[in-house]
Structure formats: C-alpha cells, structure tokens
Amino acid sequence: MRRIMLGLLLVGGVACGPPVKNTPIEEIPKLTKLSDVMDNQATVMDPLFKKIGQSQFTDDDWAALTAGATKIQATSLKIKDFSKGAEFDALAMKLNQAATDLSNSYASKDATAANAALTTMKATCKECHKKFR
Numbered sequence: 001m002r003r004i005m006l007g008l009l010l011v012g013g014v015a016c017g018p019p020v021k022n023t024p025i026e027e028i029p030k031l032t033k034l035s036d037v038m039d040n041q042a043t044v045m046d047p048l049f050k051k052i053g054q055s056q057f058t059d060d061d062w063a064a065l066t067a068g069a070t071k072i073q074a075t076s077l078k079i080k081d082f083s084k085g086a087e088f089d090a091l092a093m094k095l096n097q098a099a100t101d102l103s104n105s106y107a108s109k110d111a112t113a114a115n116a117a118l119t120t121m122k123a124t125c126k127e128c129h130k131k132f133r
C-alpha cells in the first residue's frame with residue numbers, strides 16, 4: 001500500500017510541474033546542479049505564490065512563509081555558484097533581498113509587506129528565466 005501511494009506521488013510530481021525537492025538548508029551549499037537548487041525553490045515557493053493577494057495569513061501560512069523565506073535566503077546565495085555574469089548575480093541577490101523582506105514581514109505579521117515580497121520574488125524568478133534559462 002505504501003509503495004502504491006509513493007508511486008502515485010511520484011507520478012503526480014512529474015505530471016504537475018518540476019520535481020519536488022526538499023533539501024535541508026544545511027545541505028543546500030553542497031548541491032552540484034543548478035536545476036536541483038531551482039527545484040528546491042519551486043517546491044517551497046510555488047504553493048506560497050498562490051497566496052499572493054490574501055489580505056490576511058493564518059498562523060500556518062506565516063510558518064510556511066517564514067520557512068520559504070529561510071530556504072530562499074540559502075538557495076539564492078547558492079545560485080551564485082552557477083554564475084552567468086554580473087546581471088545574473090544581481091538577480092540572485094534581488095531574490096535574496098526579497099526573501100529577507102519576506103522573513104522580516106513576519107515580525108509584525110505585515111500582510112502587505114509579505115505580499116510585496118512574494119510579488120517581487122515571483123517577478124525575479126520570471127525575469128531571470130527570461131534572460132538566462
């Protein structure tokens with residue numbers, strides 16, 4: 001039964017977007033492929049990007065937002081190991097700054113600030129993909 005459920009999960013993962021990757025934060029610096037870094041980013045951020053526009057966040061949302069911010073702070077630094085030049089690095093650091101803004105929004109549970117940070121993050125993913133992917 002476990003096997004079947006795992007199989008279904010794997011098939012589902014392939015069908016609905018990038019592979020699910022949940023590398024622990026302390027292991028992020030050891031990743032050897034940019035695509036693995038990216039899959040980690042999509043795994044944590046895609047569900048959070050769906051929350052853009054919410055005027056309030058639940059405690060569970062805030063926990064997920066904070067975990068996402070912490071993850072992206074690590075992955076965005078790692079992106080620079082795969083540098084494609086100054087503009088690429090600047091986009092990685094823009095993502096890093098937005099992740100810090102998202103993290104800071106939690107202190108005062110500022111939904112407006114969280115939305116702004118999420119919107120910037122999503123736009124930065126897109127901008128870099130357009131230019132460098």
Ligand code: HEC
Pocket residue numbers: 018019034035036038039041042045046072079088089091092095121122124125126128129132133
């Ligand atoms: C600094 C540039 C940059 C930023 C910022 C960036 N990406 Fe990427 N991304 C890339 C590049 C380059 C590739 C292609 C990597 C490859 O195929 O080796 C890629 C590929 C991907 C992939 C496909 C990975 C695969 O399995 O082949 C996903 C998913 C992804 N990015 C998600 C994201 C998300 C989500 C964000 C924002 C949170 C983001 N990226 C931000 C540059 C960026």
